[in-house]
Amino acid sequence: MSDTQLYPQINPPHRLLMGPGPINADPRVLRAMSSQLIGQYDPVMTGYMNEVMALYRGVFRTQNQWTMLVDGTSRAGIEAVLVSAIRPGDKVLVPVFGRFGHLLCEIARRCHAEVHTIEVPWGEVFTPDQIEDAIRQVKPRLLLTVQGDTSTTMLQPLEELGAICRRHGVLFYTDATASLGGNPLQADEWGLDAVSAGLQKCLGGPSGSSPVTLSPEMASVISKRRCIEQGIRSASHEDGDDEMIWSNYFDLGMIMDYWGPERLNHHTEATSMLFAARECARIMLEEGMDNIIARHALHGRAMVAGIQGMGLSVFGDIANKMNNVMGVVIPENVHGEAVRKTLLEDFHIEIGTSFGPLQGKIWRIGTMGYNARKDCVLQTLAALEAVLNRQGFRTTQGAAMQAAWDIYDAEARP
Missing domain, CATH: 3.90.1150.10 (Aspartate Aminotransferase, domain 1)
Structure with a gap:
């Protein structure tokens, strides 16, 4: 029996996906994904990248320059933000109300952060006062939140947390993988410093690309750390290793260089996923x-x-x-x-x-x-x-x- 008989052409059965995600992709997104590839430095391709940045500013409701894609599933976006923003020894606060709060804790610990948590029973969320009280006590450098946790189906209110973080000098991140597009999220108005998401839920696409947006403050922190890292490498200064971002692939400073006007080579862009992400955002903004x-x-x-x-x-x-x-x-x-x-x-x-x-x-x-x-x-x-x-x-x-x-x-x- 030949290999082609053992492994016939993929022909998955029809399913109506009514779980917590992924869901059936919009046919328009699938059509966009089937477009022929072009080179990553083709002017048409770099034009599409610029369009993606502009479209996702509308989705995130932000003016942030650094609004772009991280190639990988929504967890790639989470990890890129955390490994790029957290320095070893940083205190971070994670309000845990479901499985994905525990995920943020795990990634932060891998970044050698000092992780502090507050918890409520699954099925509940936090009040702003509970979070501010914990910030006063812990004095973290970053607040890491999940907006919508599919493990519990709960939506954490974020509207007041940005002002709380500003009062206490805390950087504010949220994972909006499960919530973006189906629930209100105002990145600028709510004072969010970083948001990451995925395509496979309310955005109507497949898993495999993670839109992220970074405030000027967060972008400055990441860029400054990048400069320190480059200085360490050029000087071969071993004592500075703690400042270095341990991941090359998820180093947002390098990804910003790739998406910025210089287009410095970092990776080969996942072209078909970029087409999918662009169409997801285009459809959303067309609907409003x-x-x-x-x-x-x-x-x-x-x-x-x-x-x-x-x-x-x-x-x-x-x-x-x-x-x-x-x-x-x-x-x-x-x-x-x-x-x-x-x-x-x-x-x-x-x-x-x-x-x-x-x-x-x-x-x-x-x-x-x-x-x-x-x-x-x-x-x-x-x-x-x-x-x-x-x-x-x-x-x-x-x-x-x-x-x-x-x-x-x-x-x-x-």
């Missing part, structure tokens, strides 16, 4: 950031209403839930994984499981990006209701659909 956030809020409300309509409970503090993903408490005597398996095999619909303290306790259902649509919500509710009834969990037939339709009807009324 306020409109796209309102769309996510509408379909998120309809999904919540439908879930409650079939007698299920929503996990956590609904007032602080992300628009684009929700946790559903798995009823007693219902086998959560069996439900997911039947949804996938019989309806080709994927919903998410959970982990950590929520493993086996909740499903996570997303309504985001290209899948933040009425038909996706209604298909998922109808299929889930049918599977639950087959498993022996009785619902009032059609109640979920009626509750979701009521949300849509109310929105349609003048």
Whole structure:
């Protein structure tokens, strides 16, 4: 048997991805990705890079010059910011309300930071006063936050934290991978010094490129550290090793040189992913950031209403839930994984499981990006209701659909 018979052409089955991400990419993004490659220093390519920077300023709602892409998944963007900003021995404060706060802690520790945490139970978020009290006590150089943590489906309010950080001389970073595009984020107005994200959730693209934006203050810190590092290398000064950025690939100073007017060689740009990221941002700004956030809020409300309509409970503090993903408490005597398996095999619909303290306790259902649509919500509710009834969990037939339709009807009324 030939290798071509052993390994036929990739032809993945159709799935409706209604979990916490990734989601189905917008067909326009897939078409952009299929464009032919061009050289990284072709004037057309460098023009596309400039367009990407301008487009993502609109997405992040910022005037930051240094708004660009880090090649890699959303975790690449997180790591690039942290390894470039954190110096060994820096105190950092991480408010942990889910799995991805723990991720920030892990990366910061690998940067040899002195990591301090505050924690709330999964399903809750922090008040600004709680965070300011911790800043007063710890006196960190950086505050590292997650805006939307898909492990708990919660959205941490950030609006007041920038002013708090400025009062205490703290640099302010947030991971907006799960939240950007589906929930408000105002990088400049909220005083954010660095934000990183990914394409595979509300932005409607595939995983593989991480948009980031850096305030002038953060860019200055990174550039200054870069100058120190270059001085250390040129002088072969071993005592200065603690100032050096340990990663070459994720060194944002070098990436800034690559994206800046000098276009200094750092890596070969992931051209197809740049095309995808450009199209994601173009589509979002064409729809309008306020409109796209309102769309996510509408379909998120309809999904919540439908879930409650079939007698299920929503996990956590609904007032602080992300628009684009929700946790559903798995009823007693219902086998959560069996439900997911039947949804996938019989309806080709994927919903998410959970982990950590929520493993086996909740499903996570997303309504985001290209899948933040009425038909996706209604298909998922109808299929889930049918599977639950087959498993022996009785619902009032059609109640979920009626509750979701009521949300849509109310929105349609003048």
